[in-house]
Amino acid sequence: MDAMEVVGTIDHRDREEFRSRGFAILPQVASESEVAWLRQAYDRLFVRRATPGAEDFYDIAGQRDREGPPLLPQIIKPEKYVPELLDSPHFARCRSIASAFLDMAEEELEFYGHAILKPPRYGAPTPWHQDEAYMDPRWRRRGLSIWTTLDEATVESGCLHYLPGGHRGPVLPHHHIDNDDRIRGLMTDDVDPTSAVACPLAPGGAVVHDFRTPHYAGPNLTDQPRRAYVLVFMSAPAEVADPEPRPWMDWG
């Protein structure tokens, strides 16, 4: 029996929370049985594909040529390897939720997934960043991420933290982690973490954040893995007439 009611729709309070704070909390977007299915798909994916050099596998926090286990392993577009992910009720629910938050028809939304694993008692923090800092400034997209946890996500295991309202400001200056451009991950120093809101969740719960909302997750200090499956939904790109410089990007 599934313990909590799975909610695939949002109401005006969720919308208002998202509009004013740049994030919203959805306590249950996947049922217990869906979480069990997602976990086994996720684990198989990491066993098969989480090897250095594998296509779509990255260590966000480790240097490209680093030896040893990845610090913050991530698989981009897991749906390429497990197409059933897109047939799942969880995906349908998330697409409908994204459509409601973005006020765009489902058919107009582009999307992709990514999976970020924090193994037990191992792994780096995900430093403060805005997702938009990773994007090409020559193209503007409206969008959001729906971050579903497959495990208990707590402050100790690496739940997400947000800076409320940060999505209404600019894209902040970012740099590569440790100022080392062999590390793929970006971070910003321009946040005041004392005003951050931590978002602990039970398995199957989700947080939704705008591309511009600054966010952070700590290292996993617990004996359980912290498996997050993220679905990113966005509008088609619109060309920006006068793009802002993002010197941390490869194109300078």
Ligand SMILES: O=C(O)CCC(=O)C(=O)O
């Ligand atoms: O799962 C994490 O540690 C970070 C997730 C994140 O930054 C994102 O989904 O945008």
